[in-house]
Amino acid sequence: MKYALIFIFLGLATLSYGQQSVQKLPVYGSVSVGYGNTFFSGALSEKEERNDQRGFRRNDGVTLATFYYWAPESWRGWGIGTGLRAFVARPNRGDNQETYTYNYYHVGVSVRNYLVTKRFNEGLYLIANVGWGQGTEKYSFGNANTHEFQNASGITVLGGLGYAIPIGKRRSALNLDLSYEYSNRNAEITDNSSTADYVNGQVSFNVGFTF
Amino acid sequence: MKNLLVALALINGIHQYATAQEHKSSVYGEVGLGFGQTLFFNNIQQELQAALGGSFDPAIGNNLMMGFYVAPERWKGLGVGARIHGTFGTPVSGDAGDDYVFNYYNLALSLKYYLFSQQFNQGLYARGSAGFGQMTTKRLNEEARRYIHQYAIGSTFTGSVGYTFPLQKSAISIEAQFEYSNRNGTVDGRGDGVQFASGQIGGNLILSF
Numbered sequence: 001m002k003y004a005l006i007f008i009f010l011g012l013a014t015l016s017y018g019q020q021s022v023q024k025l026p027v028y029g030s031v032s033v034g035y036g037n038t039f040f041s042g043a044l045s046e047k048e049e050r051n052d053q054r055g056f057r058r059n060d061g062v063t064l065a066t067f068y069y070w071a072p073e074s075w076r077g078w079g080i081g082t083g084l085r086a087f088v089a090r091p092n093r094g095d096n097q098e099t100y101t102y103n104y105y106h107v108g109v110s111v112r113n114y115l116v117t118k119r120f121n122e123g124l125y126l127i128a129n130v131g132w133g134q135g136t137e138k139y140s141f142g143n144a145n146t147h148e149f150q151n152a153s154g155i156t157v158l159g160g161l162g163y164a165i166p167i168g169k170r171r172s173a174l175n176l177d178l179s180y181e182y183s184n185r186n187a188e189i190t191d192n193s194s195t196a197d198y199v200n201g202q203v204s205f206n207v208g209f210t211f
Numbered sequence: 212m213k214n215l216l217v218a219l220a221l222i223n224g225i226h227q228y229a230t231a232q233e234h235k236s237s238v239y240g241e242v243g244l245g246f247g248q249t250l251f252f253n254n255i256q257q258e259l260q261a262a263l264g265g266s267f268d269p270a271i272g273n274n275l276m277m278g279f280y281v282a283p284e285r286w287k288g289l290g291v292g293a294r295i296h297g298t299f300g301t302p303v304s305g306d307a308g309d310d311y312v313f314n315y316y317n318l319a320l321s322l323k324y325y326l327f328s329q330q331f332n333q334g335l336y337a338r339g340s341a342g343f344g345q346m347t348t349k350r351l352n353e354e355a356r357r358y359i360h361q362y363a364i365g366s367t368f369t370g371s372v373g374y375t376f377p378l379q380k381s382a383i384s385i386e387a388q389f390e391y392s393n394r395n396g397t398v399d400g401r402g403d404g405v406q407f408a409s410g411q412i413g414g415n416l417i418l419s420f
Contacts, residue, residue, distance in 0.1 A: 029238045084295045136345070146400070151349060190358050
């Protein structure tokens with residue numbers, strides 16, 4: 001009982017102090033869209049090769065990302081944050097009314113460094129993400145009206161180089177970046193004795209705002 | 212292309228809000244954890260039966276969320292931002308004897324309004340979000356090594372009410388939320404456009420700064 005009262009007192013004191021002296025941390029929001037191209041490896045590469053032989057085209061699509069960063073001035077251009085980055089592929093159509101569609105995303109930690117200006121959201125920057133996410137794919141066989149689904153989950157790492165062009169009184173900036181990401185996900189497939197490695201890379205060009 | 216244009220328009224909208232701010236410090240980030248009971252609506256169980264060969268009653272899942280809001284002081288407690296919300300359901304036994312797992316997430320535009328304090332990140336608030344995302348379900352039998360997957364993509368609307376307790380440089384919030392999703396899936400013999408409607412009622416603990 002005594003400890004409960006002390007805990008409540010300390011909690012109320014903390015809240016009371018907080019209400020009297022709220023200080024805002026330097027947080028930046030960031031949103032972007034882009035164009036990306038996926039490159040498959042391993043089991044997915046074999047599938048891609050079969051698709052190519054049957055008239056399927058490039059595995060491209062749209063990227064979408066939303067992150068926020070904590071970047072105090074004293075960190076001299078460094079920021080660390082979290083968010084999500086997703087990719088939705090353009091449906092890829094081949095012979096015999098077959099369509100291959102897929103999407104994937106990762107949620108994780110992101111670091112940016114504005115290495116030249118030493119000011120966050122201004123000039124040349126490097127970006128690195130590490131995250132977890134899932135990829136899903138669907139094969140639709142139009143003639144038979146049947147569909148095969150597969151899901152995989154695993155890690156993604158991303159590296160990129162970008163440039164931030166300040167807008168207005170440096171309150172926000174237009175961001176352009178070129179990024180490469182690598183994902184290694186595990187898929188459980190019927191009749192496979194072990195999980196299959198779903199591996200893919202992606203190159204993307206992205207445009208967005210950080211503010 | 213249409214989706215890309217819509218996304219660009221939305222981003223431009225957020226950017227317009229952002230450039231209207233007076234100080235850099237009016238962006239707030241948040242991360243949160245929670246739990247929720249997934250709800251099935253309409254005839255989703257029949258659709259899952261058609262897609263997976265079996266169905267299940269959903270269990271409680273774990274919520275994970277993050278987001279940011281642009282909230283200048285002169286907006287008097289209103290914030291506009293983006294939010295990601297994911298739920299990972301615990302495995303359940305279904306009506307066909309196999310186990311079933313599911314997860315779903317959405318990426319949303321979000322409004323958060325502090326009704327009484329008129330100051331963002333302090334006091335009672337209401338939140339509304341509209342977004343899109345995916346629900347993935349899997350029927351599995353580990354002994355037989357049989358796995359059947361299904362996913363559906365569509366829109367999600369979320370309403371929340373919560374209370375924020377300010378700390379020195381951050382704040383802790385507790386909130387209750389209700390979520391409704393209507394997603395389109397593909398089923399053998401029926402093709403695209405099969406409706407999978409679900410929702411959630413849950414509670415979250417959120418750190419914002």
